[in-house]
Amino acid sequence: MSTIKSLDELKKIRAQMKSATELREKGQDIEKLVQVKVSMGTCGIVAGARETLDGLMEEVKSRGIDNVVFTQTGCMGYCHSEPTVEITLPGQDPVVFGDVSGNRISEIVERYIVEGELVDGVIPVAYKTIHE
Amino acid sequence: MTDVKMHVLVCGGTGCMSSKSQEIIDNFRRCLEERRMDQEVKVIVSGCFGFCEKGPIVKIAPDNTFYVQVTPEDVEEIVEEHIVKGRKVPRLLYVDPKTSEHISDSKHMDFYKKQMRVALRNCGFIDPENIDEYIARDGYMALGTILETMTPAEVIDKVKSSGLRGRGGGGFPTGLKWEFASRYSSEQGKYVICNADEGDPGAFMDRSILEGDPHSIVEAMSICGYAIGADKGLVYIRAEYPLAVKRLRGAIESARSTGLLGKDILGSEFSFDIDIRYGAGAFVCGEETALIHSMEGERGEPTSKPPFPAEKGFWGKPSNVNNVETFANVPAIFLKGPDWFSSIGTEKSPGTKVFALAGKVNNVGLVEVPMGTTLREVIFDIGGGIRGGKRFKAVQTGGPSGGCLTEKDLDTPIDFDNLLAAGSMMGSGGMIVMDETDCMPAVAKFYLEFTVEESCGKCTPCRVGNKRLLEILEKITEGKGTMEDLKILKDLSGVIKDTSLCGLGQTAPNPILSTLDKFWDEYVAHVEEHRCPSGKCRKLISYRIDPDLCRGCTMCARKCPADAISGSVKEIHVIDQDKCVKCGACMDTCKFGAISKI
Ligand SMILES: Cc1cc2nc3c(=O)[nH]c(=O)nc-3n(C[C@H](O)[C@H](O)[C@H](O)COP(=O)(O)O)c2cc1C
Ligand code: SF4
Ligand code: SF4
Ligand code: FES
Ligand code: FES
Numbered sequence: 001m002s003t004i005k006s007l008d009e010l011k012k013i014r015a016q017m018k019s020a021t022e023l024r025e026k027g028q029d030i031e032k033l034v035q036v037k038v039s040m041g042t043c044g045i046v047a048g049a050r051e052t053l054d055g056l057m058e059e060v061k062s063r064g065i066d067n068v069v070f071t072q073t074g075c076m077g078y079c080h081s082e083p084t085v086e087i088t089l090p091g092q093d094p095v096v097f098g099d100v101s102g103n104r105i106s107e108i109v110e111r112y113i114v115e116g117e118l119v120d121g122v123i124p125v126a127y128k129t130i131h132e
Numbered sequence: 133m134t135d136v137k138m139h140v141l142v143c144g145g146t147g148c149m150s151s152k153s154q155e156i157i158d159n160f161r162r163c164l165e166e167r168r169m170d171q172e173v174k175v176i177v178s179g180c181f182g183f184c185e186k187g188p189i190v191k192i193a194p195d196n197t198f199y200v201q202v203t204p205e206d207v208e209e210i211v212e213e214h215i216v217k218g219r220k221v222p223r224l225l226y227v228d229p230k231t232s233e234h235i236s237d238s239k240h241m242d243f244y245k246k247q248m249r250v251a252l253r254n255c256g257f258i259d260p261e262n263i264d265e266y267i268a269r270d271g272y273m274a275l276g277t278i279l280e281t282m283t284p285a286e287v288i289d290k291v292k293s294s295g296l297r298g299r300g301g302g303g304f305p306t307g308l309k310w311e312f313a314s315r316y317s318s319e320q321g322k323y324v325i326c327n328a329d330e331g332d333p334g335a336f337m338d339r340s341i342l343e344g345d346p347h348s349i350v351e352a353m354s355i356c357g358y359a360i361g362a363d364k365g366l367v368y369i370r371a372e373y374p375l376a377v378k379r380l381r382g383a384i385e386s387a388r389s390t391g392l393l394g395k396d397i398l399g400s401e402f403s404f405d406i407d408i409r410y411g412a413g414a415f416v417c418g419e420e421t422a423l424i425h426s427m428e429g430e431r432g433e434p435t436s437k438p439p440f441p442a443e444k445g446f447w448g449k450p451s452n453v454n455n456v457e458t459f460a461n462v463p464a465i466f467l468k469g470p471d472w473f474s475s476i477g478t479e480k481s482p483g484t485k486v487f488a489l490a491g492k493v494n495n496v497g498l499v500e501v502p503m504g505t506t507l508r509e510v511i512f513d514i515g516g517g518i519r520g521g522k523r524f525k526a527v528q529t530g531g532p533s534g535g536c537l538t539e540k541d542l543d544t545p546i547d548f549d550n551l552l553a554a555g556s557m558m559g560s561g562g563m564i565v566m567d568e569t570d571c572m573p574a575v576a577k578f579y580l581e582f583t584v585e586e587s588c589g590k591c592t593p594c595r596v597g598n599k600r601l602l603e604i605l606e607k608i609t610e611g612k613g614t615m616e617d618l619k620i621l622k623d624l625s626g627v628i629k630d631t632s633l634c635g636l637g638q639t640a641p642n643p644i645l646s647t648l649d650k651f652w653d654e655y656v657a658h659v660e661e662h663r664c665p666s667g668k669c670r671k672l673i674s675y676r677i678d679p680d681l682c683r684g685c686t687m688c689a690r691k692c693p694a695d696a697i698s699g700s701v702k703e704i705h706v707i708d709q710d711k712c713v714k715c716g717a718c719m720d721t722c723k724f725g726a727i728s729k730i
Contacts (some may be wrong), residue, residue: 005399006275007276007282009398010267014268014273021268023136023137023138023139023193024193024194026193028196037218041215069194070137072172073218074217099397
């Protein structure tokens with residue numbers, strides 16, 4: 001790193017570096033965040049899960065939304081509807097969306113993550129019964 | 133796209149490093165590369181999480197999963213299950229000793245629940261070898277703001293109003309110390325000295341701070357330099373702390389190359405630089421005058437004060453000596469304000485204190501709690517209570533200079549004054565918990581052995597007196613003491629305390645005085661009945677086989693390492709007391725409960 005010559009410069013660098021520890025900082029209070037899990041099993045990847053994940057991240061970033069964390073998970077067992085994405089809004093039960101690609105990416109971010117209203121393509125949560 | 137979606141924090145503290153965390157780090161890097169996930173998942177080597185006993189620790193963010201006792205072989209599974217498939221690995225989670233439940237998040241672990249991390253705020257959170265991560269956590273912002281907006285006098289006022297007291301043992305008000313140092317002229321030089329000697333047996337908070345967050349010390353020393361008008365800082369650290377030395381040296385170099393140390397820091401007119409001096413690891417060298425002599429290349433022997441270092445310190449120049457943990461609090465005070473700091477803790481001891489909790493508790497480790505937390509909370513809530521369901525007997529605080537506290541002191545809110553009033557002291561924060569099987573005269577003997585070994589020998593009461601005290605304690609634990617000896621212990625202790633030159637000698641008899649005071653009966657049992665009530669003193673116990681219960685199974689005889697047990701199959705066995713080394717192995721082996729300790 002080059003030398004920092006003033007408090008202002010230091011502040012600028014701090015702003016740039018914030019992202020370095022952001023994930024950890026957010027993790028301290030994960031239950032207050034939107035958690036997005038993209039299913040990345042073999043079938044998911046073939047169906048374009050990687051593009052979906054990148055697209056979702058891009059969408060969230062470009063809207064300046066800063067309370068979302070992304071992780072990837074293995075096959076969720078909905079191979080018929082890949083790519084699948086599970087979203088947990090703070091304090092709510094997880095919701096799984098199927099066939100998340102193309103326009104549906106921005107639609108889900110806009111309507112579900114930002115507005116909190118359900119969007120078509122929700123997979124009935126067979127998932128929950130597995131856990132309970 | 134290469135956005136990082138996950139962080140894997142692997143503890144790189146001394147404790148975890150000694151149980152293979154380097155191999156764990158390497159395995160993570162390799163496994164992630166193999167799966168081409170090294171761009172998405174970042175492996176960070178962090179400082180100590182405090183829970184070293186359960187180390188190596190691996191923490192995963194953002195889902196905050198806390199894995200304990202991870203081995204290099206577990207890495208593959210963590211990557212495959214947790215990172216790729218998003219499923220936690222239950223067998224590596226911490227198991228609550230009380231409920232036997234698996235707990236995945238450190239926030240929900242009793243060990244962390246009551247803690248508040250100020251001095252340790254970045255330990256286990258950032259990569260200590262990366263200045264960017266420190267800056268991301270507001271690092272050097274306190275220094276920058278001070279240089280731009282405050283006069284040295286204002287800085288000192290803020291430290292004074294925070295109420296911060298030195299964490300090195302004595303609890304002297306830090307702001308006041310800085311004010312003294314600021315009054316002496318600096319024409320021929322003035323020094324900021326960081327005391328990282330950490331001689332107390334069992335204490336390792338200073339080491340952990342230097343390993344886990346070295347920049348906080350660099351920043352705080354610079355702030356002190358500005359406040360008192362010094363341009364040179366020195367860290368006195370023991371050479372046995374190689375990792376702390378390495379991290380500190382790295383921090384100094386990166387601060388220097390970033391312009392945060394050196395000439396005209398951050399465009400101000402303030403210049404400051406830091407050097408490291410190595411100690412050989414002698415307890416007395418932690419005493420500030422001895423420390424200064426040691427840095428000058430002289431023998432590490434104390435001299436009488438005054439003059440205090442603030443007036444005549446390193447090379448006779450005004451010097452300000454503070455402890456590592458004291459310094460670690462300083463940037464936080466400026467970032468959050470003196471009012472915030474003084475609102476934590478008790479009125480006369482604001483802030484938090486880091487303790488090295490050890491002994492017979494379930495959770496051993498470094499814990500930082502607000503002053504005023506009770507001993508009971510630390511031992512039973514954070515520490516998880518006494519190991520093996522035994523009974524609590526005493527807790528020794530303050531290391532070799534401190535004393536023992538008992539059941540009736542458990543609700544004492546911990547701070548400098550309360551511990552003193554209860555007959556012990558804060559010291560640097562060692563806290564050793566004892567259960568019913570610990571023998572108090574033996575505990576006192578343990579600390580005396582340490583001080584006798586560490587006395588610099590300069591003054592007679594300390595050199596000769598403590599040796600005599602130790603000899604008497606040896607007699608007592610062997611059952612050869614007399615009531616007269618108990619009286620001598622008390623009287624001689626008083627003389628040594630009054631006549632020794634430095635704090636080592638002045639406090640060395642404390643463990644004896646406090647155990648005499650609180651466990652008098654136990655001393656009397658050793659002396660008058662030649663009995664060790666807790667069954668610890670080997671010379672005073674014997675193992676016997678009850679002939680009515682012995683079935684002659686021969687198990688004990690086969691287990692005995694000293695061949696002390698005789699008897700053939702189906703015959704009653706007997707222990708030869710002269711050969712017995714009192715290991716207790718026979719008693720543990722006998723299925724019929726025929727062997728007992730008396
Ligand atoms: C025998 C003896 C050993 C000491 N060892 C240490 C030590 O290891 N670390 C330390 O910071 N202070 C130690 N001290 C206290 C220092 O002399 C000094 O008071 C302290 O470093 C001041 O820093 P503070 O005001 O920040 O607490 C020791 C004192 C005595 C008498
Ligand atoms: S009290 Fe002990 S350690 Fe201190 S100066 Fe005297 S002999 Fe040395
Ligand atoms: S205490 Fe140890 S040495 Fe003594 S008899 Fe039992 S097994 Fe042998
Ligand atoms: S060294 Fe790893 S937790 Fe302390
Ligand atoms: S062998 Fe002696 S009691 Fe078991």
